[in-house]
Amino acid sequence: MANISFNAVERVFHQGDKEIVAVGGVTLEVADREFVAIVGPSGCGKTTCLRMAAGLEKPTRGTVSVGGVPVTAPGPDRSVVFQQFALFPWKTVTQNIEFGLRSLNIDAKTRAERVKHYIEFMGLAGYEQGFPHQLSGGMQQRVAIARAYVLDPKVLLMDEPFGALDAQTRVVMQEELVRLARKHPRTVLFITHAVEEAVYLADRVVVMTRRPGLIKEIVDIKSIRERERWDQVERIEDVMDQPSFVGLRSHIWRLLRKQHAGDPQ
């Protein structure tokens, strides 16, 4: 396992002669096995932060390190779950999940066992030989999550993984992810624009502002979750009815709304 640290990270895009500051100096430490969610309006640079941690984009200034090692390129130690699933349409469910494992030096038997474990854990049994287009959106995202977890990566990077799902499926997937995170605790950086989702899933919620993308506030959820014993509550809608949950949600909403009020655009 490992931590993720953003050290004064900036990312500037060039659009013609104009400079667009997507991320304007972010310093953030995600501890080992911590689940951190970043929320913010579209264009606040939250996805860019994740992509820099994945090695899909390079910071203009500053560094992103994972486990103390600066990130320079994508790699299987930092699995990404994409909003658009990005499953290979020409591969079966099993082949998709196994894809990353085949890059590592793991013997066929261990590989098959690990794939089988995640197929069962993610409720994909019976769909092993199916192709992505034969599955519903929720099932496809289960495959994508299994494909990322099966590598046993140092960190997991999830880019609005439930953004493309309908409301009911989304709730089911959120519960699934909590179940998964309890069984296999990992360092997770989770990007979303859904405040409730962030409060429900994360240990800490990072609120970002737009242009330049900066951290406005980091809200601690874990201490309140443990104090109020949300873990004892079975269903997501009951957790979301708790006064402590409502309080946190409203607090984050106000932070986001304030930026809109002050937004000249």
Next chain:
Amino acid sequence: MEGYAINSLHELSRRQWLVLTLLGASAFIGLWYFLAFIGVTPQKFLPTPLDVVQRFFTLSTEPFVGMTLFGHLASSFHRFLSGFGLAVAIGVPLGLLMATSKVVDRIVTPLFESIRFVAPIAWIPFAALWFGTGMGGPVLIIFMGAFPPVLINTYRGSKYVDVKYLEAAWTLGASRFRVMTEVLMPAAVPSIVAGLRVSAGLGWQSLVGAELIAASSGVGYMMVKGQQSIDTSTVMSGMLAIGIVGLLIDILLRKIQERVSQR
């Protein structure tokens, strides 16, 4: 994927379609008969359709310049497969390499762009000089016709693959080779197969041009021999055979294309 034509609102029924097809065909044959009958050229220069059909069947059973029509066809088809196969074997990997490596792209593209506009039959002098009347000459010319579409379609198909698949593969630690064989290639398959169709058509067309000069068997060779003895029905029988085989090749590849794009 056949796009919708502007007049697709007026869909033809199967019967109308058949009637119109037959109408076109009979008008063509009628005109041909008429021209042959009134004698715009000496009869020897324009045989009637019936002459051609009769000659076609005769050629199918009796050898002419060494072989029956099917013998010549088999010989042509063998050359076609060699040239076409070579074009695929080189074009697909090279297209994939060009799509993944800027260096290879830079080296190959200017060369390729300057050579591809030279018509395949322009290579006939060299084909004859280098290979005589052996197998190599026609194969070279077919290759020159078939190679560009394979290369271009493989290159474009893999260049315009949705970047999300590439990013997924990179974050899953795939090597360059695996990205090429397991991501770019399958993603480009519909484009590659479309290229194969164009490529097979051009290859088959160039074949006859090649055999007209640099061969000692094959349908093209048979036609040259027919022309030398002003045996025009033999020439036309060759044209008929080429047309039919070309159509069959295209139907086969179209079926493959439909199968591939269904996924």
